[in-house]
Amino acid sequence: MEQFVIEGGKPLYGTVRIHGAKNAALPILAATLLTGGIHEIHDVPRLKDIEVMGRILGALGARFSRAGTRIQVDASTLRTCHIPDVLMRQMRSSIFLMGPLLSRLGEVSVTRPGGCAIGSRPIDLHLYGLQSLGAHIEEKDGLIRCSASKLTGATIHFKTPSVGATENVMLAAVKAEGTTVIRNAAREPEIVDLQSFLNRMGADVQGAGTDTIIIHGVRELHPASHEIIPDRIVAGTLAVAAAAAGGEVTLTNTIPDHLRYTLHLLNKAGVSVSPDGDAIRIRSDGRHRAVGRIETQPYPGFPTDMQPQMMAFLCLADGTSVICERIFDARLKHVSELARMGADLTVEGNTVWIRGVPHLTGADVEATDLRAGAALVVAGLSARGVTRVGGVQHIDRGYEGLEEMLSSLGGRIYRNSRSDSD
Numbered sequence: 069m070e071q072f073v074i075e076g077g078k079p080l081y082g083t084v085r086i087h088g089a090k091n092a093a094l095p096i097l098a099a100t101l102l103t104g105g106i107h108e109i110h111d112v113p114r115l116k117d118i119e120v121m122g123r124i125l126g127a128l129g130a131r132f133s134r135a136g137t138r139i140q141v142d143a144s145t146l147r148t149c150h151i152p153d154v155l156m157r158q159m160r161s162s163i164f165l166m167g168p169l170l171s172r173l174g175e176v177s178v179t180r181p182g183g184c185a186i187g188s189r190p191i192d193l194h195l196y197g198l199q200s201l202g203a204h205i206e207e208k209d210g211l212i213r214c215s216a217s218k219l220t221g222a223t224i225h226f227k228t229p230s231v232g233a234t235e236n237v238m239l240a241a242v243k244a245e246g247t248t249v250i251r252n253a254a255r256e257p258e259i260v261d262l263q264s265f266l267n268r269m270g271a272d273v274q275g276a277g278t279d280t281i282i283i284h285g286v287r288e289l290h291p292a293s294h295e296i297i298p299d300r301i302v303a304g305t306l307a308v309a310a311a312a313a314g315g316e317v318t319l320t321n322t323i324p325d326h327l328r329y330t331l332h333l334l335n336k337a338g339v340s341v342s343p344d345g346d347a348i349r350i351r352s353d354g355r356h357r358a359v360g361r362i363e364t365q366p367y368p369g370f371p372t373d374m375q376p377q378m379m380a381f382l383c384l385a386d387g388t389s390v391i392c393e394r395i396f397d398a399r400l401k402h403v404s405e406l407a408r409m410g411a412d413l414t415v416e417g418n419t420v421w422i423r424g425v426p427h428l429t430g431a432d433v434e435a436t437d438l439r440a441g442a443a444l445v446v447a448g449l450s451a452r453g454v455t456r457v458g459g460v461q462h463i464d465r466g467y468e469g470l471e472e473m474l475s476s477l478g479g480r481i482y483r484n485s486r487s488d489s490d
């Protein structure tokens with residue numbers, strides 16, 4: 069098992085380019101199954117989840133190849149509609165394959181997806197959406213079989229906005245007969261990116277980024293070329309790391325508007341934030357103030373995927389901040405790890421009171437999921453002494469070479485193999 073070893077207390081200086089977004093790339097790669105021919109996707113990060121998606125596409129019969137940050141997929145040779153359980157379990161995004169397989173082959177069989185252990189994460193909205201388009205769904209002995217002789221457009225009203233369910237329905241509906249309307253759709257930028265890719269393939273999708281998406285079914289799609297949007301969570305994590313450790317960092321290849329809420333909070337805490345075109349400059353002396361009460365919300369609200377990192381930052385703020393996690397029911401596992409580093413945190417239900425302390429102290433901590441791991445890295449960079457963060461495999465799901473990006477900014481962080489006796 070690997071760990072990050074971090075010598076904290078060093079300010080960060082320099083410029084770093086933000087890679088493409090995992091959460092945009094994954095549904096777009098799933099979309100390549102909708103038709104045969106060679107698709108070309110650019111700026112796809114090298115991440116564990118992308119590798120798993122490649123393995124799934126390969127297991128389904130598609131050809132998947134990477135050259136640098138460009139991925140080519142050709143699904144002309146798609147030969148099965150079954151995804152083995154061992155692959156389904158490796159990430160949440162395996163569920164995105166349901167929509168395209170149903171559309172292309174008229175059937176799909178999967179088991180429940182895996183993903184970060186951050187809550188119960190049901191799939192009822194995915195199944196409701198596909199059923200509304202005419203799919204017959206049966207779940208028996210852990211296997212979900214979904215079939216449809218024909219998909220027909222429908223109006224789908226989600227009881228809560230779900231990023232994944234919105235994307236799955238878009239993927240299934242682009243070739244359905246007639247018009248599909250998704251109401252109370254999720255509005256995340258990654259959904260807008262999926263819409264752009266689908267429209268490049270010849271689909272007719274409008275409204276992504278609002279709560280109503282309208283999809284007019286088309287008969288044919290064709291392969292397309294597309295560049296993935298920058299990862300707003302990676303950018304947000306580096307911004308928060310620079311704010312916590314102090315220094316001056318410029319992030320390039322960003323869409324500052326996608327980070328609006330995170331940047332607003334940093335500003336409120338007294339950090340200097342200057343967006344300039346596709347760049348964002350963060351300047352901080354490492355001292356900042358509490359931000360009051362914040363709640364995670366669907367986009368454009370404060371993102372749950374930034375909650376742990378923001379909490380790590382606020383541990384060092386002057387005063388008390390309160391964070392309420394409203395999207396996932398078990399996304400506070402970093403709290404006990406931050407406490408090992410001297411953070412003063414009190415949890416009640418899904419709400420955490422964060423009383424700022426003058427400094428954190430290096431400790432041995434464990435990443436239990438992707439963003440919890442990122443939060444511990446942020447804490448380690450700003451702590452006094454040495455922090456060892458275990459569970460690096462979770463961090464590798466969402467950050468390409470996080471330690472290299474931070475080292476290039478002067479952070480003292482390196483990857484180490486850990487033996488059980490350590």
Ligand SMILES: CC(=O)N[C@H]1[C@@H](OP(=O)(O)OP(=O)(O)OC[C@H]2O[C@@H](n3ccc(=O)[nH]c3=O)[C@H](O)[C@@H]2O)O[C@H](CO)[C@@H](O)[C@@H]1O
Nearest residue numbers: 091161189190191192193194229230231232233373395396
């Ligand atoms: C690959 C990807 O894009 N992952 C992101 C996606 O996950 P994901 O798409 O899984 O998250 P959702 O937007 O679906 O989840 C939002 C809420 O809806 C609930 N829900 C979801 C589906 C369902 O069928 N039933 C149901 O009740 C969830 O439990 C949660 O409370 O959006 C999350 C919320 O922004 C992010 O944290 C994840 O990083």
Ligand SMILES: C=C(OP(=O)(O)O)C(=O)O
Nearest residue numbers: 160161183184373438439
């Ligand atoms: C929770 C996340 O990912 P996933 O939905 O793939 O588990 C995340 O990116 O923070």
